Amino acid sequence: MGCLDEKQVNIIVNGHEPNLFESIIASVNDPKLLKEAEKAGAEGINILGMCCSGAEVLSRHGVPHAGNFMSTEAVLITGAVDCMAVDVQCIMPALAPLAECYGTKFFTTNPRAKMEGAQHIEFDEFKPRQCSDKIVKEAIGRFKNRKVPIVIPQNKSLGIHGFSHEYINYMLGGTFRASYVPLNDNIINGRIRGVVGVVGCTNPRVRQDYVHVELVKELIKNDILVVQTGCSQIALAKAGLMKPDASVLAGDGLQEVCETVGMPPVLGLGSCVDNSRILIACAEMVKTGGLGDSIADLPVAGVAPEWYSEKAIAIGQYVVASGIYTVFGVTFPTIADTKFHNLLFDGLEKQGFGKWGFAKEPDQMAAMIIDHIDKKREALGIMGERERVLMDMADRQALEVEEAAE
Ligand code: SF4
Incomplete structure (x- = not known):
């Protein structure tokens, strides 16, 4: 929330459809609207993301992120938000009356997700600026008429985000030899024990961010590279784990790989609807x-x-159907020991798919995942760490002589 700026018009976009956010980015860079903000006494227009819309533009454009799902109400209490625009999903029902208390303009934009107490400005994909320009003008209007005290927590965290499956190629293989070979090699030689996608929501039934952060710390300590999407990566960014120097918290093998490449041990790939990127990887x-x-x-x-x-x-099920062991926490919507539950937790794996798992505590989850990864390493015959032998010229010449003799 430290990215809010009292001297600027602050606009927050929350939801899941990047086209609204893209259009607002175009509007806030429009010289006419910037002039209008200046006339209102603002030093500029400050745009921030929340939830998954925010995670998407954080990856694509480096737009600062103001917090995950559990922060969407809290951010309004700063008094600094001149306007919040939302589209679909993960919009807390109390946002409209809460925004009213602080004089914050609150807009819904999608015809499928109108809310009582919100002003609706419909987003037309063929004329997107009609909606986004109006939102920006309304935000400037609120800036001019701010009436509540403003208290912005001065906390900012740096993170490196936007590791798409295409970028992982270049990150590991270099610009000219883009490839997944270094990743596979380091899994085979045991420096990286496995890769785990820690993804998705933050849940009001547990302490904010606690399960995500503790789980990820345990995984990287055990040399497991973590890839992330959705609100989870914002929890880890706040905890400082999305920076290359967080590799000091990783096990020796993962730390060595991170330091060689200059990457964090936890890689953010985008919003929660970008889990398909993990499957492509x-x-x-x-x-x-x-x-x-x-x-x-x-x-x-x-x-x-x-x-x-x-x-x-739905996302979990397609990940399981793709062959991946998938663990959920907090609650699980099936009844233990029923035929259906047993199919999800056991039967699917016997059919060659992945399977579901469930645990509440981060250490339990980590133990289940590490056991599974070791089972897979055992089956692949790569359980023991194998050191890579560095060859000098004499070793290479000896090899060539052997090959020629064969
Ligand atoms: S990760 Fe979950 S809580 Fe966060 S925006 Fe996506 S669906 Fe909503």
Whole structure:
């Protein structure tokens, strides 16, 4: 929240559809609207993201992020938010009356998600600026007429985000030799024990961010590279784990890889609807070779430790169907020991898919995931760490002589 700026018009966009956010970015860079903000006495227009819309533009444009799902009400209490615009999903029902208390303009934009107490400015995909320009003008109007005291917590965290599956290629293989080979090599030689996607929501039934942060710390300590989407990565960014120097918290093997490449041990890939990017990365690992014939063979897992959104279940199921062990926390919507529950938690794996798991505490989740990864490493025959032998010229010449003799 330290990215809010009292001297500027502050606009927050929250939801899931990047087109609203893209259009607002265009509006806040319009010289006419910037002039209007200046006339109102503002030093500029400050745009921030929240939840998954925010995670998307954080990755694509480096727009600062003001907090995950559990912060969406709290941010209004700063009094500094001149306007909040939302589209669909993860919009707390109390936002409209809360915004009213602070004089913050609150807009819904999607015809499927209107809210009592909110002003609706419909977003037309063919004329997007009609909606976003109006939102920006309304925000400038509120800036001029601010009536509440402003208290901005002065906390900012730096993070490196935007590791798409395409970028991982370049990060590991270099500009000219883009490849997943270094990742697979380091999994095979044991420096990286496995890869886990820690993704999704923050849940009001548990202490904010606690399960995400403790789980990720335990995983990286055990040499597991973590990839992230959604609100989870904001929890880890606040905890300082999305920076390269966080590699000091990783086990020796993962730390060595992170330091060599200059990457954090926790990689943010985008919003919660970008979990498909993680699956594409898994498919690339299989295609690169050395780690089995399908995603189900890889030493990987997925976990949504604080899921709450119904779509998390749909995402979890396609991850399981793709062959990945997937652990959920807080609650699970099936009844233990029923035929259906047993199919999800056991039967699917026997059919060659992944399977579901459930645990509440971060250390339990980490233990289950590490056991699974070790089981997969055992099956691949890469359980023991194998040191890479560095060859000098004499070793190479000896090899060439041997090959020629054969
Ligand atoms: S990660 Fe979950 S809580 Fe966060 S925006 Fe996405 S669906 Fe909502």
